[in-house]
Amino acid sequence: MTGLSSDEFTIVWLSLKVAAVATIVSAIPAVAVAWVLARGRFWGRGLLNVLVHMPLVIPPVVTGYFLLRVFGRRGPVGAWLEQYLGLQFSFRWTGAALAAAVMSFPLVVRAIQLGIENVDRRLEESAGTLGASPIWAFLTITLPLALPGLLAGLVIGFAKALGEFGATIAFVSNIPGETQTLALAIFTQLERPGGDAAAMRLAWLSVGISVLALIAFEALGRSFRRHRS
Amino acid sequence: MSLRIEVAHTAGDFALDVHLSAGAGLTALVGPSGSGKTTLLNVVAGVLRPDRGLVKLEGETLVDTAARLWTPPHARQIGYVFQEHRLFPHMTVRQNLLYGRWFRRHVNGGPAPDDVIGLLNLGALLGRRPMQLSGGEKQRVALGRALLTRPKLLLFDEPLASIDQAHREEILPYLDRVRSEHALPTVYVTHAWAEVAGRATDVVELSKGRVVFAGPATDYHRS
Secondary structure (H helix, E strand, O other): OOOOOHHHHHHHHHHHHHHHHHHHHHHHHHHHHHHHHOOOOOHHHHHHHHHHHHHHHHHHHHHHHHEEEEOOOHHHHHHHHHHHHOOOOOOOOOHHHHHHHHHHHHHHHHHHHHHHHHHOOOHHHHHHOOOOHHHHHHHHHHHHHHHHHHHHHHHHHHHHHHHOOHHHHHHHOOOOOOOOOOOHHHHHHOOOOOHHHHHHHHHOOOHHHHHHHHHHHHHHHHHHHOOOO | OOEEEEEEEEEEOOOEEEEEEOOOOEEEOOOOOOOOHHHHHHHOOOOOOOOOEEEEEOOOOEEEEEHHHHHOOHOOOOOEHHHHHHOOOOOOHHHHHHHHHOOOOOOOOOHHHHHHHHHOOOHHHHOOHHHHHOOOHHHHHHHHHHHHHOOOOOEEEEOOOOHHHHHHHHHHHHHHHHHHOOOOEEEEOOHHHHHHHOOEEEEEEEEOOEEEEEEEEOOOOOO
């Protein structure tokens, strides 16, 4: 049990890349949706709420299948993105990141939404009377005060993205070096006769990374709180 | 200056229906709890959108529901000192004071930050957070913050209600200083007549959402 083999390194690096990109790319849409759900009063709010939470309740494999149909090379959105932006998802790591982002989205939104709901609306009102438009009031008052919720959302999102399995394998398959993240690699080793030891190493790696991520975010949260008080 | 209000608003079983105008100087808005004083201030500040009516400030129409006109609060240039201080907890006193300044940077006039800090004796508090202030200090910061947005009108909603009795007397001289230095038209909500006696130029008394007295303070005798 010495250092990582080059295959293991590839798997870990790919997993971190997929989870980090999924978290970063979904952060801004998640904040926007959380704000709308926390503060908005409009027709269709309930529908949006249901839509956002869909990946939580439908089987991951089904979500992956839908992603394939929509974002695949022949899917309506996938074909368009490839033609005009040169962005390809199916059987690429970018697709793994998309699947991870979609699957973790409801959890991220929920945590941020709770953070926003905890902010006293009267502070936003007073920001308004001081000249801040609703967007400015959100950026300067609500968001900084909802920072604990935002951080919690990002941690949960990252952890969930790191462990995503069902939607990923259905959407982008299990291609070593391209879409084979830790969870998929462990699955492959378990399927292979005599792959137990390798599966165990990968399992410990995945636990280690998750714990490290949690500690890092915890430290980040603490330094923000210290900075503020 | 003139403020003209003609609004009707219903919320639950409370109905506000008032026609009134306020001139320069300090207009005391009095009446028992639940008579609609705060609701009225919220309509003027734009925090509350009335069902029907008209609000005009210095000839500018802020609200006219018949014409579907509604100016959002951030475009109104009205300073509002709330019952609770509502300071931003993640900002220092200095940041709170200057918060609104930036949004009104293209507006001329109004007192300079240093003048307001001196007037309200806030110099020693600038680096602190709201959590580290007494109730009276918080309201002084809230008042300074409102003044620094270059307002055309000041609204006070029982600014002393959240301060304990012993410290209320300390705040009134500051209000007087602000009023003598900056002749800003003011609407002051209170149910303690002593706060406004000798200060009010006009009085409007509300009861159950209606105006029951409106006129010069000298004509107003409390029963």
